[in-house]
Amino acid sequence: MRIAYICLDPGIPVFGAKGASVHVQSMVRAFQSMGAEVTLFSPRCEGTRPKGLETTPVVPFSLPSKSNAEARMQALMALDLALPDILRDAGPFDLVYERHALLSHSAMTWAREAGVPSVLEVNAPLMEEQQRHREMILPQDCLTATHAAMQSAALVAAVSPQVVRYAQDHGAQNVLHLPNAIDPAMYDRPRQGNRPFTVGFVGSLKPWHDLDVLVSAMEILHASRPDIRLLIVGDGPERARFSERIAALGGEISGLIPHDAVPDWLVRTDVGIAPYSAAQDFYFSPLKLYEYMGARLPVIASDVGDLARIVTHGDTGLICPPDDPAALARAIATLAQDPERARRMGEAGHRHVIAHHTWQANARTVLDRSYLPVLSEGL
Numbered sequence: 001m002r003i004a005y006i007c008l009d010p011g012i013p014v015f016g017a018k019g020a021s022v023h024v025q026s027m028v029r030a031f032q033s034m035g036a037e038v039t040l041f042s043p044r045c046e047g048t049r050p051k052g053l054e055t056t057p058v059v060p061f062s063l064p065s066k067s068n069a070e071a072r073m074q075a076l077m078a079l080d081l082a083l084p085d086i087l088r089d090a091g092p093f094d095l096v097y098e099r100h101a102l103l104s105h106s107a108m109t110w111a112r113e114a115g116v117p118s119v120l121e122v123n124a125p126l127m128e129e130q131q132r133h134r135e136m137i138l139p140q141d142c143l144t145a146t147h148a149a150m151q152s153a154a155l156v157a158a159v160s161p162q163v164v165r166y167a168q169d170h171g172a173q174n175v176l177h178l179p180n181a182i183d184p185a186m187y188d189r190p191r192q193g194n195r196p197f198t199v200g201f202v203g204s205l206k207p208w209h210d211l212d213v214l215v216s217a218m219e220i221l222h223a224s225r226p227d228i229r230l231l232i233v234g235d236g237p238e239r240a241r242f243s244e245r246i247a248a249l250g251g252e253i254s255g256l257i258p259h260d261a262v263p264d265w266l267v268r269t270d271v272g273i274a275p276y277s278a279a280q281d282f283y284f285s286p287l288k289l290y291e292y293m294g295a296r297l298p299v300i301a302s303d304v305g306d307l308a309r310i311v312t313h314g315d316t317g318l319i320c321p322p323d324d325p326a327a328l329a330r331a332i333a334t335l336a337q338d339p340e341r342a343r344r345m346g347e348a349g350h351r352h353v354i355a356h357h358t359w360q361a362n363a364r365t366v367l368d369r370s371y372l373p374v375l376s377e378g379l
Contacts, residue, residue, distance in 0.1 A: 003031050004093040006041045009101040010063050013044040019287050022259045025050050030363035039090055059090055073137050076103050084110035102126050102142050105149035112152045117370045120153035125166040125283060146170050155370050161306050162283035176369055179285040181357040187294035191267045197336045198229045200269030202262060202288045205236030210275040215245050216325035221332060222249055228336055233265045266295040271335050274301040278322040290357050293349030298342045300331045316349035
């Protein structure tokens with residue numbers, strides 16, 4: 001079976017370490033593990049290839065400089081319009097799979113017209129994100145392309161209920177809720193002992209992660225439990241703002257690390273934190289939740305979006321009110337005071353993620369829902 005995997009988003013280096021990059025790599029590996037031949041189409045193919053993707057066929061594209069935003073968007077539109085010919089030359093393909101990008105629709109419309117099964121993976125309400133966080137250039141072209149992509153895709157795979165609604169609002173008919181996942185083999189390693197109880201956070205240090213509440217909670221705890229440590233696994237623009245406060249707590253920031261090294265850091269932790277503010281429009285499927293559970297960690301997550309449906313309060317972790325450092329401090333103390341309960345939660349979370357949230361299971365679901373039952377059974 002031959003799959004064309006398309007990621008035209010210029011902000012996603014497909015061989016990089018950011019969450020979106022990991023998602024691309026993980027789905028490609030999952031399809032490959034099922035015996036499919038995957039060709040990756042992207043304008044961001046720089047860097048060292050991660051393990052398992054060393055020989056993956058790649059069709060790279062070039063883009064103009066970021067200095068002229070409108071010219072860059074026009075170039076993306078031209079690239080998108082050229083995709084049908086590029087796909088025909090590189091094919092034939094049994095499935096066209098695309099990570100949704102602004103201004104990109106031609107792959108989905110071509111697949112529909114050619115009778116090739118297609119999947120559009122939607123990870124965020126991109127038009128709303130663009131309007132809120134960046135300059136919205138060519139809004140009507142973005143809207144037209146979004147409608148065309150959503151309406152043409154045989155299947156839309158959306159990472160959260162909020163993104164499901166976004167896809168439906170833009171005309172998607174066949175929408176599947178498909179959250180993030182893990183590769184279980186990455187997390188099969190022993191935990192490190194003989195160390196203080198350690199609170200872990202994995203992710204980019206950016207504003208949508210509410211690090212202020214996490215660090216404030218640790219400062220509250222520090223007065224009575226100075227032995228509880230904080231370990232931040234990641235890097236980003238918020239690091240400078242928090243580095244002195246974290247250092248005063250005796251905490252540690254790993255800096256940027258490759259994704260396959262994350263499990264080596266998680267074995268040094270006892271609980272995983274997913275802090276988010278209620279002030280933001282929450283539509284994410286946080287990869288960190290599944291990574292924590294894969295690593296047998298109990299999870300403490302903010303009560304925003306559908307996180308309370310992912311983390312079962314009292315079973316796989318604790319759900320905590322957002323924007324409340326004292327409540328988060330109490331939740332951390334609860335688990336630190338009862339390590340056996342924390343261990344049971346971690347094991348329950350591990351069982352849950354292995355049963356319901358693996359990349360290979362996601363790939364299988366996509367194939368089964370993409371009108372490819374015969375092909376997927378043969379993989």
